Amino acid sequence: MNKYHFIFDKTKSSQRLKIFFKKYKNYTINKCNTVVVAGGDGFMLRVLKKYYRNKKPFYGINCGTIGFLMNKFHQTNLEKKIKKTKMFSINSLVAKVQRYKKKKNITMLAINEVSLLRQSRQTAILKLKVNKKNLIKKLISDGVLVSTPAGSTAYNLSVHGPILSLNSKKLGITPISPFRPRRWKGKIISDKSKVIIENLNPQKRPVSVVADNHEIRNIKKVEISVSKKVKIKLLFDKGRGLINKIKQEQKLILN
Numbered sequence: 355m356n357k358y359h360f361i362f363d364k365t366k367s368s369q370r371l372k373i374f375f376k377k378y379k380n381y382t383i384n385k386c387n388t389v390v391v392a393g394g395d396g397f398m399l400r401v402l403k404k405y406y407r408n409k410k411p412f413y414g415i416n417c418g419t420i421g422f423l424m425n426k427f428h429q430t431n432l433e434k435k436i437k438k439t440k441m442f443s444i445n446s447l448v449a450k451v452q453r454y455k456k457k458k459n460i461t462m463l464a465i466n467e468v469s470l471l472r473q474s475r476q477t478a479i480l481k482l483k484v485n486k487k488n489l490i491k492k493l494i495s496d497g498v499l500v501s502t503p504a505g506s507t508a509y510n511l512s513v514h515g516p517i518l519s520l521n522s523k524k525l526g527i528t529p530i531s532p533f534r535p536r537r538w539k540g541k542i543i544s545d546k547s548k549v550i551i552e553n554l555n556p557q558k559r560p561v562s563v564v565a566d567n568h569e570i571r572n573i574k575k576v577e578i579s580v581s582k583k584v585k586i587k588l589l590f591d592k593g594r595g596l597i598n599k600i601k602q603e604q605k606l607i608l609n
Contacts, residue, residue, distance in 0.1 A: 356433050359386035359410075361401055363393030367417040374429060383408055388436060388589070392427075394418020395508075399566045402586055403446075403463050411441060411587040422507060425591045439589040442520070444504050445545075448581040449565055454556040454574045464565035465586065466505025468578050469530070470551055471497040473560040473571060477533055480561070483550040484543055489527070492554065493538070496531040497561070500549050500578045505566075516542055525549070525580070549578040 360380050362368045371392045383389065383405055391401050392415045402412060413436055416424035428435070447464040462468070472478040478497055482489040501510035503518035506526055511517060515528030527549065528540040543549070552575045553561045562571040 356388055356436060357381040357386045358432070359383050359389050361389065361391045361393075363397040363417060365393065365417060368392045368397075371415065371417065371427065375432065378432065383410070386410060388413055390415065390432070391424075392417050393424075395420055395423050396567055398423045399465055402465060403566070403568075406446075406463075406584060406586050409587075411589050413439065413589040423504075423588065425589075435591065436589060438592055440592065442588045442590060443585050444502070444520075444588065445580050445582060446584045446586065447500065447502060447525075447565070447578055448584070449563065450577040451563055451570055451573055452575040453570065454553070454560070454572045456572075460570060462563070462565035462568055462570070463581070463584060464505075465502065466508045466566050467499045467501040467510055468576070469497060469499035469509060469564045470553075470561050470573070470576065471530070471564060473562050476559050478559055478561045479554045481552040481554055482527070483552075484527075484541075484547050489541065490535070490538065492534070493529060493532065494534040495529050498527065498529050498551065501526040501528065502545075502580075515540060518542070545580045547579070551576045551578070 358378055360375055389410050389412045391398055391412055395418060398414050414424035415427045447468055449462045449468045451460045477494050480493045481491055503520045503522055506518040510526055510528050513528055513530050515526050518524050518526055523545045524542050525545050526542055532538055556574045560572050562569050563573045563576050
């Protein structure tokens with residue numbers, strides 16, 4: 355027997371769906387075996403990071419714009435629909451953040467990407483290392499981001515980063531509006547790598563770090579790697595899984 359825990363965003367489109375699921379009992383997050391989320395991608399990311407420790411699969415219903423992590427809503431039997439889904443497991447990024455003039459470090463999780471962005475009118479000056487090797491000694495830009503395959507079609511794609519296959523075991527490093535070196539387009543690296551990004555002038559050129567939709571300002575240094583401990587299970591309707599969606603985005607670029 356399927357036991358569902360329903361989570362609805364506060365938007366009108368999400369709240370309207372409540373009426374269709376009144377016939378199902380809303381179990382607690384601990385007693386359910388599937389978490390059903392109604393909202394957009396941003397809301398889904400917040401829910402995933404809040405409840406991933408419960409180790410339950412998540413089934414998203416799109417009430418937003420893109421809905422890359424979600425499924426289309428159909429007024430059909432939810433139980434039959436979920437039984438036919440395919441499960442995809444993804445690992446999140448973990449970012450260890452060192453703030454300027456702060457002793458306490460902060461750890462953040464990201465499912466799509468970790469991005470560093472300038473806070474002022476001046477460009478950021480960043481140093482990038484992969485493991486112990488220098489990648490770029492001085493990147494002058496609006497920022498840089500590190501993307502997972504699941505997030506490679508989101509912000510990463512909008513700044514002309516590469517689309518990564520879900521099973522590629524790769525991460526994408528993509529500059530945001532690079533000024534120097536102007537021709538550097540980024541790099542694809544192994545997901546076993548550690549990326550170290552340092553702000554070379556935190557006092558004059560402040561930089562923030564954003565893990566999906568969580569921001570911390572005035573950072574000095576960030577270490578980014580894939581967390582093998584955090585595994586998130588997503589359920590998708592037949593033919594609408596992450597692999598299919600990524601392939602569709604790749605075809606759009608080729609065309």
